[in-house]
Amino acid sequence: MRSYQIPFLALLTGVASIPHEGLTERDESQSFCGFKVPTDNDAATISRLKEFDSDYAFSSNQGILEVAEPIVVEMNIHASLPTDSPDDYASEEVLEKQFDVLKTTFAPYGIELTLGTISRELNDSISNLSGGKYAGNYGQLSGGPPALEDYWKRTRTGGYKSAHLYVYHQIDDGFIGISSFPELERPESDFWLDSVHLLALTLPGSTSTIWNQGKAAIHEFGHWFGLWHVFRNGCLPGDGDMVDDTPAQVDNHYGECPTDADSCPSLEGLDTPWNYMSYGGDACFTGFTDGQVTRVHNMFHNIREVV
Ligand SMILES: *[C@@H]1O[C@H](CO)[C@@H](O)[C@H](O)[C@H]1NC(C)=O
Ligand SMILES: *[C@@H]1O[C@H](CO)[C@@H](O)[C@H](O)[C@H]1NC(C)=O
Ligand SMILES: [Zn+2]
Numbered sequence: 001m002r003s004y005q006i007p008f009l010a011l012l013t014g015v016a017s018i019p020h021e022g023l024t025e026r027d028e029s030q031s032f033c034g035f036k037v038p039t040d041n042d043a044a045t046i047s048r049l050k051e052f053d054s055d056y057a058f059s060s061n062q063g064i065l066e067v068a069e070p071i072v073v074e075m076n077i078h079a080s081l082p083t084d085s086p087d088d089y090a091s092e093e094v095l096e097k098q099f100d101v102l103k104t105t106f107a108p109y110g111i112e113l114t115l116g117t118i119s120r121e122l123n124d125s126i127s128n129l130s131g132g133k134y135a136g137n138y139g140q141l142s143g144g145p146p147a148l149e150d151y152w153k154r155t156r157t158g159g160y161k162s163a164h165l166y167v168y169h170q171i172d173d174g175f176i177g178i179s180s181f182p183e184l185e186r187p188e189s190d191f192w193l194d195s196v197h198l199l200a201l202t203l204p205g206s207t208s209t210i211w212n213q214g215k216a217a218i219h220e221f222g223h224w225f226g227l228w229h230v231f232r233n234g235c236l237p238g239d240g241d242m243v244d245d246t247p248a249q250v251d252n253h254y255g256e257c258p259t260d261a262d263s264c265p266s267l268e269g270l271d272t273p274w275n276y277m278s279y280g281g282d283a284c285f286t287g288f289t290d291g292q293v294t295r296v297h298n299m300f301h302n303i304r305e306v307v
Helices: 007-011 021-026 028-033 040-056 092-109 146-155 188-193 215-224 290-304
Strands: 017-019 071-081 111-122 133-135 140-143 163-168 175-179 196-199
Touching: 040 290, 071 092, 071 146, 071 290, 092 111, 092 163, 092 215, 140 188, 146 188, 163 215, 175 215, 196 215
Parallel strands: 071 111, 071 163, 163 196
Antiparallel strands: 017 175, 133 140, 175 196
């Protein structure tokens, strides 16, 4: 196992949230995810992190994954739903489809997902992610009401590289997804807070007009693996999302898929609503950049595998 120590990475804090589709007009996406100006700590973190990117270079062009070994992640899925839910609501079959979407999407990037447990509980006290506590400016979950904390503690098994997807009937504050971010100094006593939380409305085959193919979960796991939004910091000079090959953009293109948008015309490159770390939506999302995949491998081997 590789074990570079990069203490600065502990300073990285998490983001991650997409708003409910109905909130688009109010532009909640931007108020939830923010365009934070990088602090000196962020800049230091970025430069330390980038030193290691070359060890994990990924090239989709050549079909070559130059990393030493693929990432293998056990994916566990837990749905908590109202007691009066119909059998076909977020059924095990649908949850398995969600797993298949994740597995198929991440596989070409040298990220192998294996299926751990799938559970589906009908329990009104945990079907609604409300009263969550959020750390910092970014919506990273730092706690919740007693019933939810109990639920997470009894179901979030495994180490820091063990993935858990929680699916809820409802999430407050307009979120459709929330994710933690890899932190080098995450204490084991906090692992129960390390997971992805997802609105059932985004599962494959749902009635949502934008999030109906299960790709919101891919976006959230992008954060879990260490990626920021491609529109982070908009057109501000600097290193927006900390990844070199994602052009700066200020428009998050919520549910839209323009091919020629350029919301930062004075900076290089067109907008990438197709990027999983944008908000283009399921009909638009098609991929990650090589730089993003490289970063994911870097962060997984140097953070999730060693914490
Ligand atoms: C979820 O809980 C919050 C806070 O208790 C409440 O305001 C909201 O109406 C609930 N949503 C649903 C769908 O039960
Ligand atoms: C519902 O979940 C809570 C929180 O984990 C738990 O305490 C309670 O026993 C569960 N209820 C049932 C009926 O399983
Ligand atoms: Zn996000």
